[in-house]
Amino acid sequence: MSGTSEPVLVVDFGTTSSSAAVVVGAAEGRTVPEPVTGAATWPSAVFWDGQQMLVGTLAERRKRSEPESFAAEFKRGLAADASVVLGNRRFRPIEQVVAMLAALRVEGERLHGGPIARAVVTVPASYGSHDPRRARMIAAAEAAGFDTVELLPEPVAAAFAPIVGAPFEPGDLVLVYDLGGGTFDTALVRIGERWHEVLGHAALDDCGGRDIDALLAGRIHIDGQEWLAPLLSSAAATPTAPATLRLGMAVTDFAQRLKHQLSDAPAVEDFFLPNAPPYRLSRTDLGTLAAPLLGRTLACCTDLVTRLGVPPSEVTAVLAVGGGARMPAVTELLQRALRLPLRTVEDPALATVRGAARWLPSSGPRRVSAQTSPEPTLPLAFPIPGGSARLLRWLVVPGQAYLAGVPLARVRLPSGALWDLTATAPGTLDRLLIPPGAEVAPGTWVALARP
Template identity: 80%
Template structure:
């Protein structure tokens, strides 16, 4: 699979398009997959490969992405980012003069991504594959809210894929993994850290265990660096601090905090490729100097927690480090040289890198989708006049999403009769082994169904 293509819509395959979204805490990325081809969905204002996971309520409509980022300093109280972190509780926050739940903010961003994808692809898109942290288990409310948000954004067929599984399919800078390899996925994103032990398969990868630190991402390091800048720059920040000291929620205070944090992030990004950097927060302020050694010392406690998370995970699943083939580093935070140095020092395992850490998950998911197989289960039938239909559902259970054939409707062999979602988030179709007519439904949409349970009756 090529990964990306710039073919005009008229020359694209006629396969049903699927929107693939890596919905991140700080940035999100999207791709449209049709058949074996994939086309990125860049942020429409900046043309960047990623969208800021940010919203801004202007009093009449919700602006998202770069439009929200550009308005945040004009009315900081109307701006929100990192709302993915609030999905568990889904408590509303005030933006301007209205309250919005995090799931509503997710809806706004997904709807905008879908609209841009349809504009670029030139066709309606109703199916989406969203990557989620491995910690979003079957009973996790964040899982249900992400599905509900996608459906509210007009995407009525929603599939979930664990992020570490997607990352293991990403284009790599080097030879690919072999079936049977155990890979430790180290994902240091903008808002959180995720570790997962993945067994590589021919077509499916299996997550053997996972661990998450919800308060240990790139933005947390930005906050530490911003605190250092505040401490080091008291003299030239003093006039600004005095004017912004009225209240933590005062717009001037919020603007100053945003400006210092943006400056900290700019310094951090420059240090990914340079041993030292000098930059100016204000034109008349002294140059602020920061070295990789300074950043390494500042990040040491945070990165130490990520390494401890990895070692604890391996101990919990009972896999000694020497049985792990490699560590796969993904996420924008993994660009820091200190990450690779610390991992090799602590775990002494080979490091594998993807071509682009920021886009590893969305590109991996786009490669996984067309190679994940038909994912169909044929019905088991009986010679009786009224045939009960049951299915060997992978894993033993699933949630019945919808019937695709109505009672009284005839069908041919191989046609999908119903669609289910497995506990891991993957969608499977339940198909007809022989032709017939659907007689009566025994399981309603939304119900939990098990393997070999009678789900419907049919007539030959």
Template identity: 70%
Template sequence: MSGMSDQPVLVVDFGTSSSAAMVVTGETGELVPDPVTGAPTWPSAVHWDGQSMIVGALAERRKRSEPTAYAAEFKRGMAADVPMTLGDRRFRPIEQVAAVLTALRAEAERRYGAPVHRTVVTVPASYGPDDPRRAQMIAAAEAAGLGPVELLPEPVAAAFAPVAGPPPVPGELVLVYDLGGGTFDTALVRIDERWHEVLGHAAIDDCGGRDIDALLAGRIHADGQQWLAPLLASAAASQSAPATLRLGMAVTDFANRIKHQLSDTPAVEDFLLPDTPAYRLTRADLAQLVAPLLDRTIACCRQMLAAVGVPPASIGSVLLVGGGARMPAVAQAVHDAFQRPLRQVEEPELATVHGAARWLPRSGPRTIRASTETTAMVPLSFGIPGGSARLHRWLVVPGQPYPAGTPLARVRLPGGALWDLVAATPGTLDRLLVPPSAEVTSHQWLALATG
């Protein structure tokens, strides 16, 4: 997009369990922390208080008091698009996504001190050009007051993240292994100086950190049956759905806490409640518990590589990103499976947003000059990268004169990026030949102009 790198841009990595955002100006970027906790990531959670939607850490804090008005992981429901009841209202997943994006925009503008009108939202590589979730994510961002909205594949963004040691070199094939909070995504990326190319991708929608939490919560239920049974019976006896929900949330949060502790220490001993017995788990226990889940991710990677005809030996390195990459068991499983060098980032849960921020100023002006010289009446056509795109909108109207270099229209490439079609010479737009939202091809006549 013309001059995009010189203007403030909000970069958003909207994740299933947590989201992150940065305001990028030129070569610098500033994270937008959750205003309640100051953490660099926001829980992708909402809470309907009867009048407004509360998001992030504040929603997490209210889930115990009103669990039936709380929701998380709604990104998983975007494909089905089934409304869910929160308190006294029903909300579609797109509305919940828009609520989180609205809060991110408001906090970004508060910290930046001015409106931020341009946005890059990262999406899984599995969101192909015809996937309805792409349009839903764009619609949610526009409903949140953001626009124009560009989409950037998450593995492309992650490949730009700063890594320990030397960065990947142009031409290198990098296998991106992204174990997020709610999903697993993998992609094979060919590194280039400006535009990385996604050669293949695959995803598992029910395989992420939250699923590991659920496995661990199930083990806690089984191991602590003697002391959990009275608590469960008490919740059931109260005939209160919220009481049962609160107990389930407490056990899941406890499992998540143990999992995170085991990333830093070989064994953990912790308490669900002050008066419950200590629960002990080792890193080896957790590795054994999650082995079947990690086996699924490895199989997903192998199937994707086979589909694109690239043997593991041709991979230059494997990039571990996503919050799940903090688990030692993940690095060990990936190394054992592929025997390739591992690239790791200091904060894997922030790899995508940091990478997108680094990609932005390197992505160029993204403008296309008209390939036809203006005479009395000439068609305007443009050489579109990749050969095709969708016309996003016209930026001028018939009868409007324009100088050379004026953006005439904007197109969205199949990967989600927005490019401006600019005038090579001055002229006046006579008529439009292609309406917005239409598919266009390279050098197709899009409009007629006069000199």
């Protein structure tokens, strides 16, 4: 596999927001805009209207009309994949992921002007080789209409993102600090020419930008008791009543709006309701409120480096990515506590998708040539890189002639990367020895061919 003229949709599927880019050949990826807002990020949200699943901003705009039909952060439930009720139906998290990926594919094809059959989906480094979330993400992408699906670790993608200043050099050790909307992930990555190696990783599944929003929303409830009291009294007593859910959504959205404004201003004054008094908040207030949560992310980073036995002096830099990295409190904390060079990207929220789009054409020809014998019927075996791989599909059929260098089959490595098994000389495929779905070990005879 390599960056060819075949169009590829690169997807960063996040807990609270997602983004995608169309990559064709060596050209720079084109970000897929959200169809309602035109923004580069899509809310990872769905809404079942009784007949179809709405996604993104369309879902966000309907959530207050029927809160019980709305869902967000469903990526967190992908491990158990237990169904939840949306309106009058039950949906598993994987089905909600399919709806989001299908919408991204439709808009990507509209931007490209033609069909897109191949996808690269970034996943957290915590999704290990036997983690069921890997298989479910691949299955969701296939159900969304992609024929070929490749997984790429998020910290590897982030390390390929265009950074401010000089680029990283091969051999550099980079600590990726990824504070997303729903989770925090960190990884120590060794920079390479074509592939970056994840030396170790750690994650906090309950520590993201939305958790900061929840803390701020709690403070707004306390500070605004006087003007929220009439709304609270009119809301139903049960936490799951639509009126109660609507009020909670409104306060959380207001908290998020305040937080975003503080990325550009030292203090902000805004109104929850036209007749309510102004609510004032400063960066210092927000930093104090978020300090315990951000302290957990810092401890997660230092514990990872300690566990790997890497002296801090050998770490080249900290790379801050994710939407939460926009907060000045985050960058100030990293600079003050870690005492390492801090590297940033133009838009931290798009670092993963832009890095993946840059990685794809630079990943090189991921092909391995056959090992044959001098017999009239040649057994084909391949030196699979990194150990065994799973055979996804045969690209030629018995009786079909092929030329040297032509891909015969496609395999998926444990890392999620796709490789093509190619012929070293022309021939005709005689018989298949390994069926699709089977594991292929290095040197195993996978087929017989005739010169």
